[in-house]
Amino acid sequence: MDLTQSANTPVARRALYPGSFDPVTNGHLDIIVRAARLYEQVYVAVFVNPSKPGLFTMDERMEMLAEVTDELPNVAVSSFKGLTVDFCRQHEVGVIVKGVRAVSDFDYEQQMAQMNYGLAGVETLFMPTNPLYSFLSSSLVKDVAKWGGDIDEHVPGPVATRLVARLRDA
Ligand code: PNS
Numbered sequence: 001m002d003l004t005q006s007a008n009t010p011v012a013r014r015a016l017y018p019g020s021f022d023p024v025t026n027g028h029l030d031i032i033v034r035a036a037r038l039y040e041q042v043y044v045a046v047f048v049n050p051s052k053p054g055l056f057t058m059d060e061r062m063e064m065l066a067e068v069t070d071e072l073p074n075v076a077v078s079s080f081k082g083l084t085v086d087f088c089r090q091h092e093v094g095v096i097v098k099g100v101r102a103v104s105d106f107d108y109e110q111q112m113a114q115m116n117y118g119l120a121g122v123e124t125l126f127m128p129t130n131p132l133y134s135f136l137s138s139s140l141v142k143d144v145a146k147w148g149g150d151i152d153e154h155v156p157g158p159v160a161t162r163l164v165a166r167l168r169d170a
Contacts, residue, residue: 012094012095012123013039013040013041013094014039014040014041014042014043014091014092014093014094014095015035015038015039015041015042015043015093015094015095015096015097015125016042016043016045016084016087016088016091016093016095016096016097017031017032017035017042017043017044017045017096017097017098018045018047018080018084018087018096019044019045019046019047020046020047020049020052020054020061020138021044021046021061021064021065021138022052022054022055022056022061022138022142023055023056023060023061023064023138023141023155023159023162023163024061024064024065024068024138024155024156024159025133025136025137025138025141025154025155025159026132026133026136026153026154026155026156027099027101027129027130027133027134027136027137028099029068029069029156030099030129030130030132030133031097031099031127031129032044032069032072032075033072034127035097035125035127036072036074036075038125039074039095039097040074041074041076042072042074042075042076042097043075043076043077043078043087043091043093044065044069044075044076044077044078045077045078045079045080045087046058046061046062046065046077046078046079046080047079047080047081047084048079048080048081048082055142055163055166056162056166058079060162061079062077062078062079064156064158064159064162065077067156067158068156068158068159083119084096084116084122085116085119085120085122088116088120088122089120093122094122094123095122095123095124095125096113096116096122096123096124096125097124097125097127098112098113098124098125098126098127099127099128099129100126100127100128100129101129101133101134101135101136101137102134106126109124109126112124113126133154136154141154141155141163142163142167145160145163145164145167146167151163
């Protein structure tokens with residue numbers, strides 16, 4: 001076992017928060033803000049998932065993320081097609097941050113964390129979601145908005161505006 005690799009290597013000071021972000025919710029934003037306090041640089045990357053076409057385009061998701069993280073100087077928004085570990089290699093990122101809402105999230109998240117560690121030695125930090133947002137997901141928000149429910153407490157203002165407009169035009 002190699003004990004010489006310090007947790008404070010440059011690689012460990014950069015983190016990746018990957019996801020679909022279709023669209024970004026207040027739950028995501030809470031994790032981004034907390035991760036930005038822990039790491040020198042946080043990459044928030046929208047991952048292409050061919051089996052999930054989604055409501056917003058990749059560019060729209062990135063625009064919304066950029067808008068709502070504008071005040072966080074150490075957060076960079078991008079998109080990526082491929083494996084999370086390949087993004088990590090390209091950007092010298094040592095840690096993937098994941099929000100965990102409930103035990104039901106944990107099983108699959110743990111499998112991905114173990115796979116990513118095995119593939120590239122990239123660690124995963126599981127961050128418990130703020131209980132205010134433990135029930136929140138992009139899918140639920142889209143469903144509530146689709147049927148005219150109030151989403152103002154669940155997504156940042158600019159996202160609510162775009163969601164209502166998109167669903168009205170649909
Ligand atoms: O917001 P989501 O949809 O829960 O995000 C899922 C995401 C993008 C984090 C996951 O699908 C992912 O990591 N995709 C990249 C492809 C990859 O690396 N797959 C192997 C994971 S072990």
